[in-house]
Amino acid sequence: MEQGGHRKSGRQIIAAAALGAALLAAPPAGAQTKEELAEARALFQEGVALSAANNCPAALARFQAVANVRRTPQVLFNIAECEARLGKLVSALGNYRIAAAAADGDPKARDVTANVGPRIEDLEQRIPRLAIRRGPGALTATILLDGSALGAAEMSADIPVDPGPHVVSARIGDREVVRETVTLDERDEKTVEVAITAPPEPPRAAAPPDTAPPEAPRPAARPSKVPGLVVLGAGIASGVVGGVFLGLRAGTLSDLDALCGGDRSCPPSARPTADRGRLYTGVAEVGIGLGVAGVAAGIALLVTSRGGGAAGVPRAAVVPHAPGADLAGLSVAGRF
Template structure:
């Protein structure tokens, strides 16, 4: 069952729609008036790219007949005749719903709009865009940034003369762009192209190959670590120097101690002996024993001092003549030469994975 509004009710609703924005939104009306004055000035000065959008915004905020007519005039002067024809048609439709008093006020504009619409309509280009039959569902088509749904494809639609950009994009695919120019009164059909998503080829598994092709990577022979050129402790020469120095100190200490003991025993022997003249002395057994000990200790002291002196000299000589250790650069160069030197290889080992109708296995190959 369809509900039909009575004519008086429809007329009342249209009247309210025409006057409601101006009475309900005074701030919007003020903004619309300012935009209209600026857009009209730009239009009269030939600055249509700035003037027409200002007039369109003015009409959106305060949809009056005069603003709509001026907007249609601006679009016509700008050369956007398809848009201008649509605006003139909107004005004529609005005029048809006006009261007699309002029609009398807008009569001159009505005549101009009717003449302009009739003159420009045959000059509007017609463009038909169609997708290929294999285009996937969900393909997005845009003309000059405006999305066209499926009902808008495959039929002739009015467009403004000049350059246009049409893009297509399948779900997950890249954007395909087409640029073209269409003249007045022209009719053109464009079969769009859709770029499908690029699918990567599946990687073959090892068991999908013939047995002769299923060869694993060669096994690298196990080799010992490269000899290090750096020393982790003192060299053998330094160890000998340390040992000689230690023995020299021991010999000097031994000579000092035994020398002091020899002097002590010699003093005892002198006290226990009586001088009987030049070269003759009478000693008691204790004095004679002390004298013998003094002689023996003197010999040991002499040997200790002599050995300590010789070893000390040898230690000093070894220390002074020891070569300095290599610096960081020399050590790095030595490591580089050691790593670059060819090493003997015991053999190259590789494995193969075999698969056949009667079973499979792993074959190991080596070359010596």
């Protein structure tokens, strides 16, 4: 078996060299310069040498660089040879078929025509095939093979794949719901059915028993002291204004006594002073009255804003006409 394998490899190298000679002997094409063609011939010679040394990855890179300059049947054939030896059977089969089509009817590519047929027949038998079908729940899912989405035509036929592991997955929206790895050897035929089962709903956690003690009633919000302070301040200010005008009234009365000589007969010149005295008297009475009322009301609001009814909390109330009242007949009665 080992000697047979060496003989087969030797035949492939001899065929590649012969096909390379056809490339090197081909006349230059008008689309390339002499320098480009010379570089392509050098790369092809390097590729043949690397392939003979069993360095297929490096040889493949050289042949592909040559194909960028001249895509001849010989170059395509050698690319397919390297790919087949690297296990890239599907790509190799495609390049063999392209090489055969390019060599058809070309007298300079007879060697390609003579060798490519058996290569194609051999790969068609060796390439494994994978059938992917939709199972329950996967009707609307996106099916992917090795990260590439599959169309309807690919889902209805067997897909040729390279030997080795392949990932079959399914997605619904942005969520991957199925992922399976399938490994195939040469000549294998496998079918994978993608089935999506709905995930079970997570069990609902039982509500914890209500062991918390009943919430104590919140105490009623205490009235604000601001209104009482405002009213008390306004009352004091009114009282001060009344007191000022009361003093002015006393001064006016002294002026009238001087003008009238102590009796009730006053000259006409005393009339403005008398009018001013009456004005001061009225303002003083109003100011003092408002001051007394404001002070009383402010005190009442402040006392009631402290709250009451609870043990140890002072209680107070405004009592009209209380005994000993000294503020306009009002008095504050309290319990402490």
